[in-house]
Amino acid sequence: MSKLTEARLRVVLYEGSGSETIPVGDRFALMSELLDSGYNVTLVNGKGEVGGSDGAALVVLGRFEGDTPSFAQADGADDGGAGVTFTDIRGKDTAAVLAAVQQVGEVKETVRPGDWKPWFPVIDFDRCTNCMQCLSFCLFDVYAVDKTETITVQNQDKCKTDCPACSRVCPEVAILFPKYTKGPINGDIVRDADIQREAMKVDVSTLLGGNIYAALRDRQRDARKRFSTERDESRALIERRRCLKKLQGDLDIPDEVLMSLPSVGDIEERAARAREKAEKRRARSQTVKDVRPAPSQEDWGI
Amino acid sequence: MTQQPRILYCNCTYAKVVPAETKREVLRRLSESGAAFDCVADLCEMSARRDPGLVEIASAGNVKIAACFPRAVKWLFHAGGAPFPNDGVDVLNMREQDADEIVPLLLNGHPTAEVPVP
Numbered sequence: 001m002s003k004l005t006e007a008r009l010r011v012v013l014y015e016g017s018g019s020e021t022i023p024v025g026d027r028f029a030l031m032s033e034l035l036d037s038g039y040n041v042t043l044v045n046g047k048g049e050v051g052g053s054d055g056a057a058l059v060v061l062g063r064f065e066g067d068t069p070s071f072a073q074a075d076g077a078d079d080g081g082a083g084v085t086f087t088d089i090r091g092k093d094t095a096a097v098l099a100a101v102q103q104v105g106e107v108k109e110t111v112r113p114g115d116w117k118p119w120f121p122v123i124d125f126d127r128c129t130n131c132m133q134c135l136s137f138c139l140f141d142v143y144a145v146d147k148t149e150t151i152t153v154q155n156q157d158k159c160k161t162d163c164p165a166c167s168r169v170c171p172e173v174a175i176l177f178p179k180y181t182k183g184p185i186n187g188d189i190v191r192d193a194d195i196q197r198e199a200m201k202v203d204v205s206t207l208l209g210g211n212i213y214a215a216l217r218d219r220q221r222d223a224r225k226r227f228s229t230e231r232d233e234s235r236a237l238i239e240r241r242r243c244l245k246k247l248q249g250d251l252d253i254p255d256e257v258l259m260s261l262p263s264v265g266d267i268e269e270r271a272a273r274a275r276e277k278a279e280k281r282r283a284r285s286q287t288v289k290d291v292r293p294a295p296s297q298e299d300w301g302i
Numbered sequence: 303m304t305q306q307p308r309i310l311y312c313n314c315t316y317a318k319v320v321p322a323e324t325k326r327e328v329l330r331r332l333s334e335s336g337a338a339f340d341c342v343a344d345l346c347e348m349s350a351r352r353d354p355g356l357v358e359i360a361s362a363g364n365v366k367i368a369a370c371f372p373r374a375v376k377w378l379f380h381a382g383g384a385p386f387p388n389d390g391v392d393v394l395n396m397r398e399q400d401a402d403e404i405v406p407l408l409l410n411g412h413p414t415a416e417v418p419v420p
């Protein structure tokens with residue numbers, strides 16, 4: 001997903017001076033429709049503060065009395081130079097207003113609503129201890145370490161939809177998926193019982209009865225052997241699925257994720273990289289700046 | 303920090319985790335209250351995009367946000383490059399509280415708004 005540089009559009013429903021008040025039912029219907037279509041909407045009526053310029057282009061909707069107002073007349077509608085378009089909505093139904101807004105978006109080439117992936121992890125840094133288990137565990141490069149050697153979510157787009165597995169691996173219950181159904185992963189308060197709950201304390205290294213990477217490698221090697229002798233691709237896939245069944249059950253991992261797991265080579269490379277990070281961190285912890293004990297390989301689950 | 307409390311409503315457009323009835327009622331009553339307010343389609347999207355609008359909201363302070371769990375909203379802002387100030391941000395949780403509870407809290411302290419009758 002591109003960030004920061006994208007042009008954005010904000011809709012202003014203007015009921016200030018020079019514009020008629022919109023009947024309450026129509027106002028609610030219009031705001032609902034615009035929001036459900038992915039647009040941010042500000043109601044400006046001179047009765048209370050609203051957000052100032054955030055650099056987004058504005059489309060100002062109103063039942064304008066007389067001529068369409070100039071920008072200076074639209075009290076509270078500050079576009080910060082990004083451009084403002086006035087649209088008179090008198091006589092237009094909700095669908096027509098939505099179409100007009102969409103057209104402005106196309107002309108100004110603003111971000112298309114819905115053009116993003118609504119599933120990604122968010123770290124609660126009040127809880128995170130920077131243990132890097134999530135980085136070690138996630139096979140899709142979602143996590144990384146920033147310049148200050150702090151865990152960060154770097155590639156949100158690579159996160160597999162509906163897979164909250166890393167949050168189950170985090171020993172501190174510090175990983176949130178705000179659109180997950182259940183707490184505390186959805187951001188609900190973390191209770192002692194949550195931390196103690198077995199599901200929240202999945203130890204990566206003990207999954208599959210031992211070291212996860214070794215287990216995956218062994219299972220896949222067996223599957224490959226069978227594949228080469230039997231020349232039966234589906235058998236190999238079945239085997240891969242079978243060996244990951246426990247992982248799936250414990251961590252709530254969707255099928256799609258299981259079947260798109262990287263190769264053993266990729267997994268090993270990942271483990272090596274995580275080990276490298278551990279070494280780096282260990283070295284850093286020997287300086288006076290960081291008095292926290294360096295994590296052991298066991299702590300990392302590798 | 304702005305003096306008057308601002309109101310921000312999150313529509314959680316891209317998921318069904320906030321009860322539809324609660325969202326609808328909160329938005330309906332806000333739109334009938336006479337208060338000016340901001341709405342966003344989905345705060346999660348703004349966080350994912352690092353939308354500068356988040357900085358505008360967080361830096362102004364004195365804002366009441368109707369969204370979901372306060373812990374989720376706090377760290378979404380942080381992830382979006384707009385950490386909350388130490389105080390001045392209230393998050394009301396539409397996943398757990400209903401409109402009867404949320405709307406008066408949103409409008410409390412607002413100079414002109416009237417709390418609409420349910």
Ligand code: SF4
Pocket residue numbers: 123127128129130131132133134135151169170171172173174175
């Ligand atoms: S596993 Fe949890 S505590 Fe450890 S670095 Fe990741 S988010 Fe932080």
Ligand code: SF4
Pocket residue numbers: 178179312313314315317319320343344345346347369370371374375378
């Ligand atoms: S912040 Fe909460 S209510 Fe808003 S979009 Fe994200 S999950 Fe939905």
